[in-house]
Amino acid sequence: MRALRLTAWGEPATPTEVERPVPHGTEVLVRVEAAGLCHSDLHVIDGAPGALPYRLPFTLGHEVAGRATALGPDAEGVTAGQRVVVYGPWGCGACDRCAAGRDNYCDRRDTLPWHGVGLGRDGGMAEYLLVPSARHLVPIDDLPAVQAAPLSDAGLTSYHAVAGLRDALGEGSTAVVIGVGGLGHLAVQILRATTASRILAVDVREDALALADRSGADFGTLVRADTARVLRTRSGGAGADAVLDFVGTDRTLELAISILRPGGVLAVVGSGGGRLTVAKPGVLPPGFRLSLPFWGTRPELAEVIGLARSGAIRVETERFPLSAAPEAIGRLRRGQVRGRAVLVP
Ligand code: NAD
Ligand code: ZN
Ligand code: ZN
Incomplete structure (x- = not known):
């Protein structure tokens, strides 16, 4: 499958061919329908070696929506074919913060600072995304993926900041x-x-x-x-x-x-x-x-999706095919994107 890989700090990320992942255990394979491009992606791409706690290479993309297509044998809480948005801050899953859906403030900060899907772990600027557990998925029903994807960070982070x-x-x-x-x-x-x-x-x-x-x-x-x-x-x-x-x-x-x-x-x-x-x-x-808010909580993501479904909020988007990711990145860098650029595989 095609994926936008970051292979060296400061080098342009370009679409490359990688193996399509297979879900094991509790994992869920999501067929990506849309992935938002965030200004944080530029900070990550530009990151001086050692400045961010991530190991290269990995696939970018931390705002992801699509359809759950294949489930690992132990995956629970999602059905094959369900349309979902990915809750991106992937915490340890064991501390009381994660248990309350507050992975964004996971207590395991020693191993997981500023971390999540597409941030040190393979993200959704690809045809498929492997999600470790269905607890990172929020149903979107008929909300268009191009709307839902940016809501998982641009929407959620703003919502969490305002809530504070x-x-x-x-x-x-x-x-x-x-x-x-x-x-x-x-x-x-x-x-x-x-x-x-x-x-x-x-x-x-x-x-x-x-x-x-x-x-x-x-x-x-x-x-x-x-x-x-x-x-x-x-x-x-x-x-x-x-x-x-x-x-x-x-x-x-x-x-x-x-x-x-x-x-x-x-x-x-x-x-x-x-x-x-x-x-x-x-x-x-x-x-x-x-x-100093970081991202948001899983219950807040469900609330943001609810606001969008009710028509109270609407993302202004510019669409690009995944193959045009370098162009979208260049436009964001030059301040030429209005609202959110969204990549569609
Ligand atoms: P963006 O590029 O889409 O928007 C930035 C906006 O700021 C643009 O409209 C730009 O014209 C404007 N701007 C630039 N310089 C300005 C200045 N001096 N005064 C006033 N306006 C100015 O970026 P984005 O994707 O919305 O991300 C915004 C920032 O939030 C980035 O730094 C990103 O890394 C960060 N971010 C933080 C979190 C978090 O959890 N804390 C999450 C996502 C993004
Ligand atoms: Zn972001
Ligand atoms: Zn945790």
């Missing part, structure tokens, strides 16, 4: 979303669907602001010298109750801090390598809280 801020986002509150790409446009929709907050969006691209508007943002602005002042005014004067930073560079963290009101909360989702210094007194507002 919900106590700050009551009536009259302001949420700011920095970076309205694959994750950010869904964060805007999830804020709209699940909180009462006023939603302000920031990006460096006009087309991303148009997407923010379509996603339900109240106001969008480009990053400029006076962005902090504009956002503060739009918040009603006091500043933001919560900021979700989907970029995570020094520049965006600085912007986030400058617009947070006292008692405000910052969720850093983007892996842009920026740093924050904690000093008291310092630039951080009094009562400042920080959240």
Whole structure:
């Protein structure tokens, strides 16, 4: 079968021919119908040797939807032919976090940091994906795979990040979303669907602001010298109750801090390598809280799928055949993807 393999750090990943896997034990073979391309894939491809705890080679792809086609003899909880989305953070399965469907915060951090399907283990940018257990599958019924796949990370991570801020986002509150790409446009929709907050969006691209508007943002602005002042005014004067930073560079963290009101909360989702210094007194507002969410829980993925099936959220996608993965990666790198690029084998 065809698979997009990462064979050397910093080298382009290209589709190659590999053996189709066979399910043993509790494993389930999924015929991939769609695999989302995440900005994290670029961080992974670019990873300096040793920077990430993954061993090469492996197949990329951590947002995967398709059909369970073959089951190992001990697989339970799924039927052959069932359409599913893959819950991607694959924890140890034995700790109490994993038992509660919170593999994203598996206690075995010594062996499994920032790890999952397509992240150090063979992923779904391929014709077939081998999933270790049916507990990593969530049914999607008739939801199109091109929608379902990005919901397993872009949707789930945004949902989990917003859930962590919900106590700050009551009536009259302001949420700011920095970076309205694959994750950010869904964060805007999830804020709209699940909180009462006023939603302000920031990006460096006009087309991303148009997407923010379509996603339900109240106001969008480009990053400029006076962005902090504009956002503060739009918040009603006091500043933001919560900021979700989907970029995570020094520049965006600085912007986030400058617009947070006292008692405000910052969720850093983007892996842009920026740093924050904690000093008291310092630039951080009094009562400042920080959240560093990673992916989301399995029950949350089921909720996200439910939101999509009800029509409350919808992923904006650009489709590419798997053979055009290098082109899709190039477009994402150049900031030319609107919403989420999805590969279809
Ligand atoms: P994306 O490329 O689809 O979107 C990024 C958006 O940010 C784009 O619209 C871009 O124009 C905008 N942007 C870039 N620089 C900006 C700046 N200085 N100010 C404002 N906007 C700016 O990326 P994505 O797939 O949505 O991923 C976003 C980030 O989240 C990445 O760093 C990714 O690695 C990370 N991520 C984290 C998790 C997690 O669990 N914490 C999960 C998935 C992705
Ligand atoms: Zn991702
Ligand atoms: Zn665990």
